Amino acid sequence: MVSTTEFKGEYSLPSKNSPLNQFEGVKTHLYRLGAEHENGTLKSFAYADQGSPSLLDTIILSQWEDFAWKGHLGYDVTACNLKVIEGGWSFVVQLNNKWNSCVLKDYDKFLGPVGCLKPNCMNSYDELLLCIAQGDKDIPEVVPSTKPPKDGLLLIANACPVEYGHILLVPSVTNQLSFFWDKRMFSLVARIASEVNSAAFRVFFDNCTSTMPHRTFFQACYFANPLPVESASTVAIYDGKATSGVCLYEIVDYPMKSLAFTGNDVNTLANFVGEVSLTLHDNNTAYSLLVSNNGTKVKNLATGSCLSAWECCGYFVYRAKYDFDRASEIEISNRIASVTLQDSAFENLKSLCCAIADDLVM
Amino acid sequence: MEEETAASDEESRRRVASSLTSRYSDWVVESLDELQGSFLLTDPSIPGHPIVYASRGLAALTGYPPAEVLGRNARLFQGAGTDRAAVAGVRDAVRCQRPHQTPILNYRRDGAAHWVLLHLAPVFHAADGAVLHFLAVQVPIPPPPPPARCRVARPTVVVFAPCREEARVEEELSCPCASHAGEVFVDVDKRGLDAEEPRVASEHEKEKALSTANSIFSALNRYSKLTGLVVCGKRCDSVGIPALSSSLNLSLGRIKQSFVLTDPHLPDMPIIYASDAFLSLTGYSREEILGCNCKFLNGPGTSAEVLEEINQHICSEQACTVHLLNYRKDRSSFRDLLHISPIRNASGKVAFHVWVHLDEGAKHDFNGLTPEVWQLGAVGAVRVAVRSLSASGSLLRPSQ
Numbered sequence: 001m002v003s004t005t006e007f008k009g010e011y012s013l014p015s016k017n018s019p020l021n022q023f024e025g026v027k028t029h030l031y032r033l034g035a036e037h038e039n040g041t042l043k044s045f046a047y048a049d050q051g052s053p054s055l056l057d058t059i060i061l062s063q064w065e066d067f068a069w070k071g072h073l074g075y076d077v078t079a080c081n082l083k084v085i086e087g088g089w090s091f092v093v094q095l096n097n098k099w100n101s102c103v104l105k106d107y108d109k110f111l112g113p114v115g116c117l118k119p120n121c122m123n124s125y126d127e128l129l130l131c132i133a134q135g136d137k138d139i140p141e142v143v144p145s146t147k148p149p150k151d152g153l154l155l156i157a158n159a160c161p162v163e164y165g166h167i168l169l170v171p172s173v174t175n176q177l178s179f180f181w182d183k184r185m186f187s188l189v190a191r192i193a194s195e196v197n198s199a200a201f202r203v204f205f206d207n208c209t210s211t212m213p214h215r216t217f218f219q220a221c222y223f224a225n226p227l228p229v230e231s232a233s234t235v236a237i238y239d240g241k242a243t244s245g246v247c248l249y250e251i252v253d254y255p256m257k258s259l260a261f262t263g264n265d266v267n268t269l270a271n272f273v274g275e276v277s278l279t280l281h282d283n284n285t286a287y288s289l290l291v292s293n294n295g296t297k298v299k300n301l302a303t304g305s306c307l308s309a310w311e312c313c314g315y316f317v318y319r320a321k322y323d324f325d326r327a328s329e330i331e332i333s334n335r336i337a338s339v340t341l342q343d344s345a346f347e348n349l350k351s352l353c354c355a356i357a358d359d360l361v362m
Numbered sequence: 363m364e365e366e367t368a369a370s371d372e373e374s375r376r377r378v379a380s381s382l383t384s385r386y387s388d389w390v391v392e393s394l395d396e397l398q399g400s401f402l403l404t405d406p407s408i409p410g411h412p413i414v415y416a417s418r419g420l421a422a423l424t425g426y427p428p429a430e431v432l433g434r435n436a437r438l439f440q441g442a443g444t445d446r447a448a449v450a451g452v453r454d455a456v457r458c459q460r461p462h463q464t465p466i467l468n469y470r471r472d473g474a475a476h477w478v479l480l481h482l483a484p485v486f487h488a489a490d491g492a493v494l495h496f497l498a499v500q501v502p503i504p505p506p507p508p509p510a511r512c513r514v515a516r517p518t519v520v521v522f523a524p525c526r527e528e529a530r531v532e533e534e535l536s537c538p539c540a541s542h543a544g545e546v547f548v549d550v551d552k553r554g555l556d557a558e559e560p561r562v563a564s565e566h567e568k569e570k571a572l573s574t575a576n577s578i579f580s581a582l583n584r585y586s587k588l589t590g591l592v593v594c595g596k597r598c599d600s601v602g603i604p605a606l607s608s609s610l611n612l613s614l615g616r617i618k619q620s621f622v623l624t625d626p627h628l629p630d631m632p633i634i635y636a637s638d639a640f641l642s643l644t645g646y647s648r649e650e651i652l653g654c655n656c657k658f659l660n661g662p663g664t665s666a667e668v669l670e671e672i673n674q675h676i677c678s679e680q681a682c683t684v685h686l687l688n689y690r691k692d693r694s695s696f697r698d699l700l701h702i703s704p705i706r707n708a709s710g711k712v713a714f715h716v717w718v719h720l721d722e723g724a725k726h727d728f729n730g731l732t733p734e735v736w737q738l739g740a741v742g743a744v745r746v747a748v749r750s751l752s753a754s755g756s757l758l759r760p761s762q
Contacts, residue, residue, distance in 0.1 A: 029731070052617070053739070057739075058736075058743075059739070062731055062735050062736055062737075062739035063735065065739070065741050065745075066735045069738065076706075078710065078745055079706055079710040080710050081710045082710075082751055083751075142730045144729075144731075145730065164742070164745050164749060222742075224613075224746050
């Protein structure tokens with residue numbers, strides 16, 4: 001149905017103004033992921049026992065907490081009241097009078113139209129917590145205070161977080177052609193989620209064509225509790241465990257029509273979701289993604305407009321106490337339902353996803 | 363009638379004899395015999411609340427051989443001059459099952475009066491919070507040096523009145539003359555004729571009493587391994603130290619750094635969680651420190667200024683990183699890189715303080731981060747765990 005081969009390699013197209021030199025003087029810690037193994041499983045180091053926080057998790061939390069402690073945050077998000085709305089969906093709402101959803105504009109310096117970090121002011125960018133890139137060694141390694149490589153993802157603290165540990169994951173160099181989506185970026189994000197290995201760590205992606213038309217970036221946050229959409233029931237609509245390696249589910253009892261994808265391994269899933277996302281982007285379809293369960297689960301939240309990904313997932317921030325106190329399940333579910341796809345469009349999405357999964361078999 | 367009494371006497375004797383050995387092990391008595399200090403254990407579950415163990419040091423101090431005190435109530439040490447308010451304070455502590463320290467005028471076997479610092483501590487079953495025994499340590503208080511006596515209107519009675527919180531303020535106890543609590547409790551007629559100036563225990567005696575008590579707890583726990591019993595000086599159930607919800611316990615248990623959580627809403631900010639790494643860093647067992655204030659780590663050379671700095675940050679709900687000299691259980695010291703931060707729960711309120719300890723002398727791999735930043739990783743992980751919204755909206759287990 002959709003061919004994506006034409007995009008292959010485009011990400012690494014050398015541009016005339018090679019942005020490499022734009023990192024002059026910029027130093028950050030670099031976390032190099034371990035090399036992939038043939039079967040797609042990742043060798044993770046970190047701590048000896050698997051239950052403990054991974055090294056990457058600890059570094060992200062350390063850097064974020066350090067950033068917070070130095071007073072760079074707009075507010076202490078952990079001082080904001082959270083509550084669960086009574087009812088079947090258990091929506092979570094936060095009272096935060098300092099929250100400003102337009103705050104991402106502050107990150108123009110990272111996400112500006114040129115898409116590159118500005119070398120002049122970079123030295124004072126405390127927001128830059130870490131760079132993560134693919135490594136070629138067997139196990140991951142940490143390179144302290146180094147120049148970010150051009151194929152990495154920059155982890156940038158969001159000074160106006162929706163919850164603890166809110167970061168932006170921004171490709172360190174974005175192709176200057178209007179190339180939008182790169183499957184390898186998604187693969188990198190999925191591997192980061194897998195390497196962080198924390199149930200609380202969730203990655204979001206908003207393909208919201210109106211706000212950030214030129215930028216690809218992800219966001220991630222630590223939510224101690226599952227988001228409401230994660231607790232919703234699912235019905236299997238495609239089982240490719242033995243063939244394509246991915247399974248598709250429809251989320252049935254949730255106000256937003258959504259699909260859930262699981263994969264036999266992180267790479268297969270990342271590859272599949274990359275294809276789906278690229279296709280949707282080409283069709284100018286707005287959608288959001290939630291990557292959870294250490295990168296093994298992805299939810300596609302098909303939305304006609306720009307609710308943020310966490311809002312699609314059932315997590316809302318209220319600025320006024322009045323609204324916070326009166327937040328009800330009916331009001332929230334109506335907000336979500338108002339932006340969901342029409343039945344016919346959702347059916348199309350389902351068949352599109354199944355077709356892409358089928359394509360993977362070949 | 364006679365027979366019945368004899369039978370119940372026999373029963374009591376048997377229970378006194380087996381009070382310790384049935385709960386710990388046969389060797390616990392030998393182990394206690396080896397400990398320095400004058401102390402006894404009583405069993406509140408036996409009628410009359412009798413003494414079930416008396417140390418050799420107690421025999422030396424009081425003149426009573428153990429055989430003469432076993433099975434009797436500990437009031438046998440009191441006499442005509444013993445202050446009734448002090449006795450009432452002890453009774454109150456026993457009734458409320460809480461630790462208590464008071465100077466008290468006791469009498470030796472030969473009838474001579476002597477001042478001791480009585481340190482009373484309930485011995486709790488760690489698992490269910492039941493009181494198994496009471497531990498009473500007696501530390502003799504020497505007479506004060508002759509000069510520098512304050513002249514105040516008689517009677518200058520210093521009374522430790524645990525039922526009156528205002529009388530327990532430390533400053534007031536440092537000088538007998540400063541106490542106004544005595545006025546409330548003075549009972550001139552009933553006070554003993556030979557009651558000399560009441561004595562005040564110095565820090566030295568208080569510490570000695572506490573360290574004796576701690577060594578007894580250690581001995582009890584050492585000899586209860588076989589029976590699976592764990593005892594502690596603080597009640598670990600919902601009445602005293604709240605138990606964390608099991609899901610929070612689980613999340614915290616995964617964090618590998620050395621840290622404790624304290625509860626700022628309880629008196630004296632007790633420790634309510636300690637990580638395994640903290641236990642191996644300091645050598646204490648979890649039972650020994652849960653419910654305690656973090657100051658047990660301090661010792662000679664611990665900077666008072668830094669402790670004050672910590673206090674100020676805690677009061678203003680701010681985080682701080684300090685360098686501090688702290689002590690392990692074996693009294694070896696270590697340079698402690700200590701980060702303290704308030705931790706907020708899902709409602710945004712400060713629920714705990716996290717204290718992350720890092721032994722600066724030990725070799726660590728901080729993966730390119732500074733030690734100061736590295737230890738913040740534990741803070742972040744604790745924050746995420748504590749932000750969790752449990753179904754009940756509470757982090758604490760509902761009280762039984």
